[in-house]
Every structure is written in C-alpha cells, then in structure tokens.
Amino acid sequence: MVEHTRREFLTLSGAALGGIAVGSTVTAAESTERFIVKAKGKKLEKSDVTVVHDLSEIGFAVVEGAESEVKRLGKYAPDVVYELDLPTDPITTEDAEEATDEPLYPLQWDKQTQNIPEAHEVTRGEGTRVAIVDTGVAACHPDLKHAVNVDLSRNFTGDGYGAGGPYGGYHGTHVAGIVAANDQNDAGVVGTAPGTEIVDCRVFSPDALASFADILAAVVYSANIGCDAANLSIGAYPVSRRGFGSFYGKVVNKTMSYARRQGTLVVVSAGNDAADLQHDGPVISLPNEAANVLSISATGPIGFAHGEAGLESPYDTPANYTNYGTNAINIAAPGGNYDLSQPAGWYYDMVLNTVALPTFADGEYQGAEYTYSWVAGTSMAAPQVAGAAALVKSTDPGLNANQVRGRLERTADGDYPADKTYYGKGVLDPYAAVTE
Template identity: 70%
Template sequence: MSGTALGGIALGSTVTAAASSERFLVDAKKVSASEAESAGLEVVHDVSEIDLLVVSGEESDVESLGSAYAADSVYSLDLPVGEDAPVTAEEDATDEPGYGIQWDKQVQNVPEAHEVTRGEDTRVAIVDSGVAAGHPDLEHAVNTDLSRDFTGDGYGAGGPYGGYHGTHVAGIVAADDRNDEGVVGTAPATEIVDCRVFSPTGGASFADIVAAIVYSASIGCDAANMSLGAYPVARQGQGSFYGKVLNRATTYANSQGTLLVASAGNDAADLQHDSDVISLPNEAANVLSVSATGPIGFNWGDEGLESPEYTPSVYTNYGTNEIDVAAPGGNYDPEAAEDGVPGYYYDLVYNTLAEPVFDDDGSYLGAAYSYGWLAGTSMAAPQVAGAAALVAAQNPKYNANQVRQALKNSADTVEEFDKTYYGAGFLNPVDALE
C-alpha cells in the first residue's frame, strides 16, 4: 500500500504497510477474550463495544477459534523527499507571538469566533504520534489522566514519543491564546486527550487506531482527529475485513456523539473514481473527510498573494462525494522551494512542535519545544476538529450528526476552483456558530 500516514511537506511521501504475522483482529461476536486466552493467545485489545478482539500469537491458534479474522497491518512513515525535519522558524520569529504568520487562523476569523466561544467544556482526542503535554502552548489543555498509549511500546502518553506530528496537530486545535507567546489554536479552551498510536519505530497498527477510536468515544470526546491514513487499500480480501471493523468503530463513535474527523490524504488522487480501492479511515462511514487548501505567496513580499488561501493544495486528495469540507492545510510551490525563494514556507501551517530526544538505548530524554511549519491534509483536519469543538461548546445538546451538518451547512462555496476539492465548501467557523 502507498499513501500518507502522517503529513509533512508531503510531496512524494509514501506509506508502506506490512501484514503482521503475530497480531490479528478477530471478530468477537461469538468468541470471548477468555476463549482466546485459553487458545494460547494474548489479548492486546478487548474492544467489546464493537465485538472485536486484537490478539497476539500463532495464526493456527487464531484459526482454532473458528471466527473471522485478519492479520493486523503496520503503517510506517517515509519522510518527505528532501526533508528530514519540519521547516523551523528563525529565532526571532519563534520567540514572538505568531498570529501574524498564521494565515490559516486569519482566513477563518478565529478571533471573531472566540467572541462567541473558545471551546469551553468540550474534549477533542488526537489520534496521532503523541501530544507534548509540556509544550508551553499546550500545557493548559492536555488531560494526561485520560490520555492513552495504544502502542504498548512502554513510553506512555502525553509526550511526543512517536514524533513531532501530533503536537503540531494538537496546537492547531488548542494552542493557548492567552499566554502571550507562541500561536493561537481554533479552540484553546477545549480539553485535549492524547491517543498515541505511532511509535518511534514500527509505525502504527490498524488495530491500535480502531481501539483509539472506540476509546475516544467511550470517554465522551466531542471530536476525534485522525490526521493519518492509508491509500490505496483494496476493497476486497483483507481490505474488506478492515472496512467492516472500521465501520463498526465509526458507527459506535457516532452513536456516542463523537465526530470523527480525518485527513483525506496527500496523494493528489481522485478518490471518487478509484472504484477498486479505498482510502482509510476518511472514506469510512460517519467520518468527516477533509481536503487541504493554502495560499501561494503569503508573506513573500509586498505584491500580495499569487493564489488565495482557499486554493486547493497541490498534494490534496479530492473527489465528489468523498470530501466533506476543505480547510487550511498549507500549500507548496515546488519551484519556489527549489529556487530558494525566501520565505516560501510561509504558505505552510505554522504551529507548535516538539521534537523527541532519545539516547542510544532508546530511552526517552525529553523534547525540544518550538514552533514551525508543516503542510498536509494532516494540518487541515484539526482545523475542522477545532471548529467542531466550538460548535459543540455553543450547542451542548448537539449530537455528532448535528455538529457535522453545522460545519457543512456553513461552509463557503468556492466558485473559482473545481468543486471536487471542496465537498460542502471551505470551512467557516464563525458562520458555523451562527
């Protein structure tokens, strides 16, 4: 499988997926955890809410259960071509409040939305590589008691153990707007729950992602952000089993009032016309699929934008009926980057970063906190998750479907570009609150 698990500058990044020979997803409608253990299997996740067991052991022992099963898959991230780290700000830029270079928050009129609500009494799960609870712009928001490590790698939760990506995503949702440093999040008063599914090595398993979805719903999250995925996944065979399991999880989350928000992917693919394959999890039932937009020329000089903030990003997946809304994810001019145009990276999304540090033995030593630019549908999805928190705060009796419809009904129609990139339109949090 190729596709995108975690966004970076994104162009040319791919995902490899390998079927596990030791971990399996088992349909548990007629099999209990105790029966699995009696068969010599270790139960990794008992996701009873959706009749699913994730087990570790020999396939012959799994077969002896007499229930449908599939091998778990592990997705790993290849870093973007030519980049082994996010673009970082110059020292004087990172030390000063960053709203002036947050074109994404400016185009959404986020300060105006905050006059109505900042997302109070809401909760958003970040299913990702780990959220740095100690980052100065996130220490107010992360609930470390509720945060969970689904990988089993022993590092825990509430830290950027799987990389900087999850902290950037969380900052887009909830970066502190009242600490006189750093950047602004869409819903700075929401509570963040770190659901870590990526490890420093080994990637993220499909089973761990499903378990994180169910957990997010079980603890009452108003939204769960999934800036991850795989494309293309065959609709037949093991892909069919994955689809059924995932749909159980997403249906459960929807019934519990949790809006699932997922990045559409960075393959520049037309999802509508790929009939034999599917993009997961964004094409699953009850998942709000988000494409990315971004400007070309923001802050390059005095001549203004070459293309506006709602321009479809060069990498974004698209497709009629496969995209629900478009949101700021950052854009990318390959020629400008290649030619070294000063400040070309301003067209990316600027937010919180936490780079994990490990010793030679793999022991976690801490994290370097900073701010920087990334681009991808990974950055677009949390814009929507943050907006969902605002809508939920303003309308506490709304269920997940009502929050989804508020976001879609208020999205701006864009006539300038092909509608296949936008679904209902371009995200408008202020109108969603009205």
C-alpha cells in the same frame, strides 16, 4: 503550478508534508502473530490467544496468537503496520525570526482567514474534549500544557514511553496545536479551540510505525471517554474492496459508526497523493472513505508574506498535494501549500504551529525541544475542522455528532460550484458555524 513528488518535497525543503506516507512509501507488512478478529466474550476467554485490545463494543478484538487458533474464533484479518514520514530538518521559527522579527500570530494565515479571534468572542471551546490520534502530544509544550488531560491520555503502542507527556511526537504536537494552542499566554501561536481539553491517544511509536488495530482501539476509547471529536491526521490507505480489504472496511465502518452513536465526530485527513479518490479503481481509501467520518481536503495560498506583490494564489486554493474526489471529500480546510520556485520564505504558505523535537539515546527518551514549525498536509487541515467542531459543541452542548457535522457542512463556504471534487460542501468557516 510547479509539481513535485511528495518525497522530493521532503528532501528539498527540510520541512514536512504532514500525514502518513501513502502509495509506494507505505509499509504494509502483515504481522503474522497479531490479528483483528470478529469475536467477543466467552469465545475469546476459552481460546489460546492473548487479547491486546478488547473491542467488544463493535464485536471485534485484537489478539496475538497462532493463526490456526484465530481461525477457530471467526472471521479475521492480519493486523497491518503503517509508516509515518517525519521531518529530519524542520523549519522552526528561530530560522524565520532572523528575517522577520515578527510575533507568530501574523504568520498564521490559516487562523486569520478563518476569523478565529472573532469566533473566540463567542466561544473558545470550553467544556469540550478532543482526542488526537497521532504520534503523541507534548503536554509540556508551553502552548499546550493548559489543554492536555494527561490522566485520560493513553499509549496504544505498548512501547513504554507513555502518553500525554513528557514524550510527544512532532506531528501529533503540531496537530494538537492547530486545535488548542493557547491564545492567552502572550506568546507562541493560536489554536482554533484553546478552551477545549486535549486527550493524547498515541498510536505511533518513535520509529514512526502504527498498527491499524491500535488506531481502531484509539477511536473506540475516544468515544468511550466522551470526546466530542477525534482527529485522525493519518492519511488515506488504498485497500482492495475484496478479501482482507473488505474485512478492514467493515471493521472501520463499525468503529466509526460506534463513535458517532457515542457522540464523537471523527475527523480524518483525506491524504496527500493528489489522487482522485472517486476514480482510483476497485479500492477504498481508509479511514477517510469510511462511513460516518468527515474527510478533509487541504487548501492554501501561494505567496503569503513574500512581499508587496500579493498572493499568486488565494488562501482557498486546493493544495497541490491534496486528495480529492466527488463523495470522497466533505469539507476543505487550511492545510498549507508550497511552491519551491518561490523566493526565500515560501514556507510561509504552510501552517505554523507547535512542535516537539524528542531525542533518544539507546532507546531511552532524553527529553525534547519545544518550539514551532511550518508543516503542510491534509494532516493540518483536519484539526482545523476538529477544533471548529469543539467550538460548535461548546456553543450548543446538546448537539449530537451528526448535528455538529451538519452545522459545519451547512455553514461551510460553498461558493465553489465547479470544484465540488476538491471542496465537498465548501471551505470551513468556524465563525459562521458558531454564529448560525
């Protein structure tokens, strides 16, 4: 397998390795005036801080104010800002159609190998709701306008661009399409659960920055509005198990446990560092190693649509970028793969779905182009699972979050005894999950 760094891949391919920049590419600048604090109720009311997010459900709040004032409230940690890598020159279907002149579903190896059309004969996910905690979902995209609940969608960034449309980010729109792209409009692509309702919980601003606190607030909100699943394709951040890292771990665990109790299954991408999360030192990767989440690794082929020679690597091959590790991965799912030494068309090994290409002028949103693009990453694997969770919940509305999780893990293809570090319980099998 040819190895490339994540930055090299982004530079050479013009496509995107989905997920948040990790390792040296993460900015973790402390916000000196914004804090997460263990406090609620009258204690907050009597203080001189401004409450940004009231997370009293989990006993915390996100506040702005002087650190000296925050100290009086209780245990606290500064909010942290993270950066998302976005493509600058995406590979769109217009480029591919010149060479293939094919409809788009035949290019969706991920949906074909999961038997998604057969699963749709059982259910399309009707009666369920999935939150997309990401860069924003373009509700005006032709393949998503049937699915997005604009009224429930929220912008957690405070940047003024709204949520649920018209503005929507490239990454979040791709993730949403993997979950719910329309299968009945005779165009575009197919999602795993096109009958589900999508709620856009935007935590990234157009400059590709998101705060840790906004992500927590979005998960709590998703649980409060009755989402059956919340998808967090936001990578894996290694933090120390001591000091502020210990605090972050506790607040994430409380957030995810609250979501589970409310009936929301939180699905998280495992990250794109090709790192062994089981042996990465005295750190914990958040949020994918938090309690009560499903951590998803990525698989993908090498050689799809390269001609008659066939695949060099099968569809369930661990992607060369995916994080892994015993007890760090719950399920593997299609996230796409790549080998830059392959002939033209290597990007067919990635995941094709919806994207929005927003434009701005002097800080003003000017509109967006709605199209389709190939992207690879654990960010693309996680929504495969979130969509499957919607299918399971649709077939049996009485299941709680733990039971939905159990169904997905129990029916995953576990025929990989030597590779539990990559596969966890196995490779996602949505059709098996809805026909068990």
